[in-house]
Amino acid sequence: MADSVVMGSGSFNSGSRSGSSKTSTSPTENYQLARRRTLQVVVSSLLTECGFESAEKVAVETLTEMMQSYITEVGRCAKATCEHTARSTPTLSDVVVTLVEMGFNVDTLPVYAKRSQRMVITAPPVTNAPVVPKALMAGQKRTHPSYIPGHFPEFPDPHTYIKTPTFREPVSDYQVVREKAASQRRDVERALTRFMAKTGETQSLFKDDISAFPLISAKPSAIPYLSALLPSELELQSLEETDSSEQDDQTDTENNPSHIIQDDQSADKENVVLPPGGVVPTGKANEENMIDNPYLRPVKKPKVRRKK
């Protein structure tokens, strides 16, 4: 069980590695191919050792892959172990710990290494080690200031940490501004709706090409009137941004005088309309907290005699 997990992750690693190596130059490829071929030979010889006379290429390839993954994993873990102890070069004990961790019984290793029928495999042909391409350099790297020891890493390229001011004359032409605002908004809207359409269910107007004009599908909601009636947050926000102060001023000056007049009238009205036995209006209802409305009154407790 543990093996299979290891192998799985190993093959993933190697896969990603070979993936990245694809971009490298052909000397690198050659180098790696040579190693791989050696590994294949190793696998084949191990198979022979085990008594196989022939193997399908796919099988050999798979085993090679597993082997490579295994070795890679051993290397990776050994490195990690060594770095964990603040060293930079793995030692034997690192490898041993790794093997133990990976579930390998280390004690069997010397015996196995000394087995009689083992085959000796020639070293891989010497090829040029891959050349690591130089990282892009931009600008002058800063040297260390005096108080930093020389063995510390160098400063990275300046463009990675120094603000580079770029400045262009803002476009002030009205037409261009409007044009730009319009197309920007349209692009954003289009991108957003396309994204929504791609990630959710859609409806189509055409049978032949469902993706042509994708419409986000209509979903009924439990309380449809809320979204239809309430202004969206965006609208509210933009309303606040537009001269809300001016608006408030207007309504304030308009409403205040009439408000007072109204209150007087409504108070009168209550006096007249309410039956004598009814609720006596609480004087001038100017104060908001004096509003007498039956719906605002507290709910009464049930009468005791209602109890059975």
Added chain:
Amino acid sequence: MLSYKQNPDPSGLHSRRCMNRKKDKGFEICINNINFQRKSVIGYVELTIFPTVMNLNRIKLNSKQCRIYRVRVNDLEAPFIYNDPTLEVCHHESKQRNLNYFSSAYTAAVSAVDPDAGNGELSIKVPSELWKQGDEMKVMKVYIEFSLDQPKGGLHFVVPDVDGSMAERAAHVFSFGNQNSTRFWFPCVDSYSELCTWKLEFTVDASMVAVSCGDLVETVYTHDMRKKTFHYMLPIPTAAPNISLAVGPFEILVDPYMHEVTHFCLPQLLPLLKQTMSYLHEIFEFYEEILTCRYPYSCFKTVFVDEAYVQVSSYASMSIFSTNLLHSGMIIDQTPVTRRCLAQALAQQFFGCFISRMSWSDEWVLKGISGYIYGLYLKKTFGVNEYRHWIKEELDKIVEYELKMGGVLLHPTFSGGKEKDNPTPHLHFSIRHPHTLSWEYYKMFQCKAHLVMRLIENRISMEFMLQVFNKLLSLASTASSQKYQSHMWSQMLVSTSGFLKSISNVSGKDIGPLIKQWVDQSGVVKFFGSFAFNRKRNVLELEIRQDYTSSGTQKYVGPIKVTVQELDGSFNHTLQIEENSLKHDIPCHSKSRRNKKKKIPLMNGEEVDMDLSAMDADSPLLWIRIDPDMSILRKVEFEQADFMWQYQLRFERDVVAQEEAISALEIFPTPASRLALTDILEQDQCFYKVRIQACFCLAKIANSMMSTWTGPPAMKSLFTRMFCCKSCPNIVKTNNFINFQSYFLQKTMPVAMALLRDVQNLCPKEVLNFILDLIKYNDNRKNKFSDNYYRAELIDALTNSLTPAISINNEVRTVDNLNTDVRLILEEITRFLNMEKLLPSYRNTITVSCLRAIRMLQKNGHIPSDPSLFKSYAQYGHFVDVRIAALEAVIDYTRVDRSSSELQWLLDLVQNDPVHYIRHEILSMLAKNPPFTKAADSLLCNEALVDQLWKLMNSGTCHDWRLRCDAVNLYYTLFGLTRPSCLPLPELGLVLNLKEKKAVLNPTIKSEQGPGGPEVTTTMCTVIFFDFCQFPTQEEEDIDMDTVHDSQAFIYHHLNMLERPSTPGKEPSSVEQAMLSMPGTPMPTLSKESTSSKHGDHHHHHHHHEHKKKKKKHKHKHKHKHKHESKDKDRDSHAFSNSPASGRSIRSPSLSD
């Protein structure tokens, strides 16, 4: 509980059946439990009755769909019978499928439970112990326990399907209905003329509020503190149909200006409620001032509910509105609409709720007065222009309706209940009851009622008019404070005669002729006017002709005002329209063109400079108007020269005249017309609705002048000048809708421009790009108003620009062969529709416009026609406007593609949709845009559909009066009055020849039978008659023969029984068997058949007739009599091959002799 009571019989209708006379009382209703989960209600009612007759042994109440557990009268258990003939109008085994038959049966069924005639569904037998007491006219208390389970009508539960408690889910319930519909939710006397005082109690969940009529006396927790009981008292006598209830987790807003007014809305909508209600006090003030009368109730409540039945419904001291009327302060277009709704509701509080009506035929007074004072409010709030525009709009509407459908009768009189005297034979429904009326007719009825009130005002002056209203109100409010015994309550009921009497008392004027013309008589007047100028005599020879023969018209005799604008001024002339005088000579005041330099005085005293070069040098006439004040309900087609219309448009200050001129100019596509319209468009002093109309007229003219048109497309440069940036004319300014007039214009102009067409009948590329740019550069960030309506109209403009696709061999529409312009349009629509999902617009106006646009693309063949998108938007759970738009598209698809599956889908929705308004709208939209009509053959028209629709109107819609009438309307549109032509021939072979007063066999069958035929026939009549006479033996025990209407129902029932093939259970005489099996033999030839196969109905009818003679009470209804004769003739001439026979017979002309 209050027990006052009442009164002398107010309506006079009651005298017919004194046996059942009961007089109500005080009324107490208590609803103990409202279960939102199960959608059920449990409660009881207690009513106090003061018998006005001796021997009251039976009490009839109205009740529908309530399950009644027990009835007690003065604490004694009372037996009761429940019989509701409206549940199933025609017996389901009936094979009758003609609408005449249905209509009369339906009217009879409604009459049979009409509370105004002392009838009801629920008949309670007063325990014999109390009979003695009844003799002494003692008070009786009737106590009824009832429950409602998942009511289909009367109460509507809205329970959103989300998690949480009912309050969190915003679940609510409210009462609704068309006219008398209170019987759907509690047993009562469901009549507008039966007043009583009310005590109402509702126990609801503690998180809910129960809003009902009257004053909230107190709110008390139940013992377990989990529920509250709301106690309401309504001391003002009120009719049961004016009682309502709304329960829900409402947010409460006490009106800041009037503390006795309380507003309720659903959770989260409080900010909108505040905004929407901020001007209600102005409406209150206005009405109280003009009526010089305080609002009659001590409080007022407004409740905003979801899934409302109608936008506005008024009840005593409260109104229920659709929640969709709420709006935020950013919305322009909805604000006036909502204000109008509030004003309507409040007007109905005075006339409709506080003052009720004596009988159905007095309804016009209430609707008329409330509509009229609402009009006064419009005039005050929105200005005279808006008011006159509205009056013209209403007048045009009623004229159009009456000319199309036949007259609308405000005050029908049913003398002695004879059905023969049907006052409206042209209609396919009866106007005897509010419940048999088509909804559209009722709307037009209201429209006509307020227009007639305005005519009365013209006659007696507004001052007197308001005095009359004040008198009605003060009498009523004096009466309302009296106890029942004072017999004063009838003052709270308005009747036509009482109203007219008040008018003559107050004004001293006789308005009899006016009433006779417009109220007692249906129809409008259709004038044709033309003139000639006699230069020698300096006289204007005016000819006014009338068409009073076509349907919906009537003859007008009396004064008519004519206004003539001459060079020297404007002059009014009153002409008398008399029997035979067509020509009228009007002397002119000015000699032609003497003072060229002089300014021309207008009607309003203004003096203007005019360029007179366009006018006829010989004539001093600038323009002529007939009946400028709209003081006749009329349509005027007046002929005058194009330059006169142009002068009228430019210089007449009345908006109605301007609008008339614009519609007249449509047929004069000249550069001069163009100039006049453009000038009006540019004039910002001109009323904006006139300018809007000018836009569309300009588009039409431009299309007619296509070949000679010079310059940029119509309105483009104008729009650019008004709304685009100075520096870059192709870019529209950022939105600023602070000036509403220009906002409306800005919205409308692109829509009108999109109607322009070039020589290839396509929308000019320039216009399309212009509209696309408007969409592109639309920028609302700096605007304090929402631009959703504007954007929606831009989409409408795109829709208008569409023209039919050029199709080669009906190829399938694919993305690849999409026209490039259409591709651009489609991209915009896709983007708008998708954005709407993320940022929904107010009332989803943009979705609505997009759906219409997509349907238009489909219809024009640009994209494949497919209803599935619309069907998904039509689902329950979308905003109602969206659903309606989607349904409209599906209905259109159904018609164009003749899809029976979509039709089926729609009809299923009619039966199953939770929202009543949607059901109603589907049926009315189907009737407006029918999949087929009686005139044309269609594959959709088949027997199954006939049966389905029949079932729908017969029994499927018994819970909603309005829906049933909608179904009748649709049936009428699809099949007409008579038997649908797709039905197979009826099976009976018997024909009654009523002229010769004898029955004969269908000749084709007779020939097979040989000489024995005639005798057999006679025998059969007897046999069946015999059968008929043994009625009470079997199933009919519960039919009450005491009342006219029940016996009518009984008769109908038996008619239906007769129609069934011989029932095995009964002892059939051998003759009968022989007779009935006869028709089973195959009909020999259809062609001969058609001439004589009027069997079934004649036959039954005959019996009906005989029976009536025996009872001497019932007369069968003979509406459609005359019309029908002509129809039959028409029908004879065509499409007779598979003609149905029966439809004709019930209205057979011979029967009327």
